[in-house]
Amino acid sequence: MAASVPIAGNRFAIIGGASLVGSATAGELLDHGAAEVVLFDNFAFGSDAAIAHLKDHPRLRLVRGDVMRMADLLRATEGLAGVLQLAAYMTLSMDRDPWSGLDVNIRGVQNVLEACRANGVRKLVFASSNATYGYGPGVAGELVEDTPFHSAGAPPAAILYGASKIIGEQLCRDAYRKWGQDYVVLRYSTVYGERQHYRAANALYIIETIDRLRRGEAPQVFGDGSETKHFVYVGDLARANRMAFESGATDVAVNTSGPAPTTTLELVQLVTELLGGGKAPEFIGAEPGKVRLTSGGAFRIAHEAAKAAIGWAPEVDMREGLRRLIAWRDGNEGRNSNEERGA
Numbered sequence: 001m002a003a004s005v006p007i008a009g010n011r012f013a014i015i016g017g018a019s020l021v022g023s024a025t026a027g028e029l030l031d032h033g034a035a036e037v038v039l040f041d042n043f044a045f046g047s048d049a050a051i052a053h054l055k056d057h058p059r060l061r062l063v064r065g066d067v068m069r070m071a072d073l074l075r076a077t078e079g080l081a082g083v084l085q086l087a088a089y090m091t092l093s094m095d096r097d098p099w100s101g102l103d104v105n106i107r108g109v110q111n112v113l114e115a116c117r118a119n120g121v122r123k124l125v126f127a128s129s130n131a132t133y134g135y136g137p138g139v140a141g142e143l144v145e146d147t148p149f150h151s152a153g154a155p156p157a158a159i160l161y162g163a164s165k166i167i168g169e170q171l172c173r174d175a176y177r178k179w180g181q182d183y184v185v186l187r188y189s190t191v192y193g194e195r196q197h198y199r200a201a202n203a204l205y206i207i208e209t210i211d212r213l214r215r216g217e218a219p220q221v222f223g224d225g226s227e228t229k230h231f232v233y234v235g236d237l238a239r240a241n242r243m244a245f246e247s248g249a250t251d252v253a254v255n256t257s258g259p260a261p262t263t264t265l266e267l268v269q270l271v272t273e274l275l276g277g278g279k280a281p282e283f284i285g286a287e288p289g290k291v292r293l294t295s296g297g298a299f300r301i302a303h304e305a306a307k308a309a310i311g312w313a314p315e316v317d318m319r320e321g322l323r324r325l326i327a328w329r330d331g332n333e334g335r336n337s338n339e340e341r342g343a
Contacts (some may be wrong), residue, residue, distance in 0.1 A: 003182040003250035005082045005123045007242060008033030013080050015067060015112055016087030018046025020195050021127065021188070024238035025084060026054055032242060034059065040076045042066040045093065050195045067108035073115035082245045084125045085112045088164075091131075092204075095157035105164035106171075113175045124183040125244045126172050128253065130230065130301050131162035132187060143301045145187075145253060169253055176251045184244040184310065185253035186237075189301055193234030193321055194328035203231075205264075209271045210326060218279040219272065225265025225283065230301045232258040233321035236314045240306065247310040257301035258321075259314045267318070274322055 012029055014022045017039030026037045039051060040063045054060050065072030067087045077083060087108055089101030109126070116124055133143050135158050138150030149166065151159045165187075175181035192203045209219045240256045262270075265281070272278045306312045316324075 002248070003123060004248045005245045007246060009035050010081035011036040011038070011079060012082045012084065012245070013038040013040055013063075013077055014084045014086060015040045015073075015076075016046065016085070017041050018043060018048070018051050018062075019086060020050060020193065020234055021191055021237055021241075022046070022084075022086050023050045023054060023195055024193070024234045025241045026051070026060060028235075028238040028242050030054075030057060030059055036061060038063055038076055038080070040065050040072075041087070045089075067104060067111055070111050070115065073111055074118060077112075077115045077119045077121055080119065080121050082123045082125065083112065083116055083121050084127070084241055085109060086127045087112075088127070088168075089161070091155075091157050091161045094161045094164075095155070098157065098160055101160065102164055105161070106167050109168040109171050113171060113181060116181060117175070117179055122182060123245055123250070124172065124175075124181060125241055126168060126183060126185045127241075128165045128169050128185045128187045129162070130187050130189050130255065130257065131158065132166050132169065134159070134162055140299050143255070143299055145255060145305050173251065182250040184247070184249050186240055186244060186256045186306075187253060188237060189230045189232040189255070189257040191234050191237055192231050193325055195234075196325060196329075206231075206267070206271065206322070206325070209268055210275070210329065213272060213275050213278040216279070218282045219268045221264050221268055221281045221283050223264075223283070223285070225263055225268070225281070227264045228261045228299050229264065229267065230257050230261045230299070231318060231321070232256060232314060233316035233324075236316050239315075240310070240312045243310045243312045249309040252309050254306040254309050255301050255303050256306055256312065257303045257314065259317050261300050262318050270319060270322060271326075274319070274326055 007029055012034055018041035029037050036059050038061045063076045088105050094101035133139055133147050134150035135154035136150050136152050169185050172183045190203050192206055212219050268281050
């Protein structure tokens with residue numbers, strides 16, 4: 001169990017911490033007795049709104065820094081027991097600026113690993129993605145950890161993102177083999193929940209559906225609505241990050257998905273029901289030139305390996321997670337966050 005890093009009394013950094021998953025994980029670590037949590041972010045994508053509820057916590061420290069600057073990372077990771085590496089360009093950002101995306105998602109990960117080595121950080125948890133399985137019709141059935149990567153017919157930005165996450169995972173494996181850096185890779189499904197960010201195409205679809213129904217408009221469903229998506233609630237992921245540190249697991253990559261997949265039509269119907277009704281959905285075709293992730297065939301992202309490796313399983317189903325997201329958006333914090341974004 002040498003790879004186990006208890007939360008209580010230890011110090012941690014979350015790289016890319018001013019984010020949906022970062023803020024939830026910071027709260028989780030603080031609640032479990034972390035001596036200090038460092039939120040490291042350059043605020044290119046992170047937001048003050050995401051961490052506003054934490055900023056006055058006595059054991060939280062906010063560090064403005066960039067994963068492309070080694071000096072920033074070396075200072076921020078000094079004396080830490082664990083690092084959670086979240087900082088990344090996602091598909092929509094990769095579409096706008098692929099070169100910067102590849103820099104951050106590959107060189108940025110290598111920089112974090114080098115900082116961990118220099119400062120003797122005991123364990124790294126790396127946020128990967130189910131994008132490592134690719135996109136398109138080949139992505140179908142049961143997606144397990146050794147499912148190959150499919151790229152045929154998918155948008156270039158989506159493939160660049162998925163490939164960059166595969167490389168990030170291999171850099172972690174390389175560090176383990178060369179200098180014994182303990183790590184766990186968690187392949188996140190699409191994350192949603194309170195303090196929702198606006199960078200993931202599939203997660204953004206939830207927000208767009210809520211907003212259209214709130215305005216009295218018909219929600220939009222692409223194709224016939226049978227397209228599968230697999231979401232995971234942010235609180236479940238925060239727990240997975242904590243359990244990855246606490247577990248004795250190392251040199252492993254596991255899926256962290258929600259309890260069950262859902263189709264686009266099921267998702268829209270669920271949001272409509274939770275909002276108390278609304279117009280029937282309109283079915284539309286693809287919009288030329290717009291990056292919109294599709295999953296291809298019907299699939300399930302298996303999470304049994306995560307249970308075996310770190311003891312984790314998802315607890316919050318789609319109905320409850322959406323109910324919490326809607327309640328947050330209707331509350332003061334959610335409204336203020338939307339105003340800041342011009343939403």
